Amino acid sequence: MSEILISRTKINSRVKELAERISADFSASGAEKISIIWVANGAVMFAADLARNIKNLAVSMDCIKCSSYGEQTISSGRVQTSFSAQIPVRGEHVLFIDDIIDTGNTSKEMIGKIKKLRPKSLKTCFLLSKEARRSAKAIKPDYVGFEIPDLFVYGYGLDAKLIGRNLPDIRVM
Numbered sequence: 001m002s003e004i005l006i007s008r009t010k011i012n013s014r015v016k017e018l019a020e021r022i023s024a025d026f027s028a029s030g031a032e033k034i035s036i037i038w039v040a041n042g043a044v045m046f047a048a049d050l051a052r053n054i055k056n057l058a059v060s061m062d063c064i065k066c067s068s069y070g071e072q073t074i075s076s077g078r079v080q081t082s083f084s085a086q087i088p089v090r091g092e093h094v095l096f097i098d099d100i101i102d103t104g105n106t107s108k109e110m111i112g113k114i115k116k117l118r119p120k121s122l123k124t125c126f127l128l129s130k131e132a133r134r135s136a137k138a139i140k141p142d143y144v145g146f147e148i149p150d151l152f153v154y155g156y157g158l159d160a161k162l163i164g165r166n167l168p169d170i171r172v173m
């Protein structure tokens, strides 16, 4: 297998840190409950681990699905979203979670759809960020686990040509 970029140990401790900060920030803004909207499939591990470490808030969770890659490693630029969150969004404090922000096209599209549902507040959280590749119109993420270089990575929910989501570490393809 290829080289490990971020080990499971580092992921675990960073996820706990993020969850603590998120819990504290939402609580400080007066929230008692939050609605988590996470992006399938890539954020499956991250969203599960992050949510498990959120304290002092009631949590609802639902996923939305999006794809622009298929079996490619370069974004097709066309983002297909299927959005049908079955949890409250209007007037709620919402946390959007995805595995990685790269160009930012995917999150921009999805955040636009969530905003139309009029949440009371909306914060965005990504495990990984490739800032060098960001498009000018991208959103500015509120929480990022790790800044990484322009490499294609997989593991811990992320796939490379549909394989590797189950791996506990993040590896370079």
Ligand code: IMP
Pocket (backbone or CB within 6 Å): 039, 042, 068, 069, 075, 098, 099, 100, 101, 102, 103, 104, 105, 106, 107, 151, 152, 153, 154, 158, 159, 160
């Ligand atoms: P963006 O729209 O360019 O920001 O791309 C975001 C989406 O592309 C993420 O939700 C991932 O699904 C996917 N993606 C971007 N970079 C990688 C990578 O290095 N490995 C796996 N998936 C990636």
Ligand code: MG
Pocket (backbone or CB within 6 Å): 039, 040, 041, 042, 043, 066, 098, 099
């Ligand atoms: Mg994705």
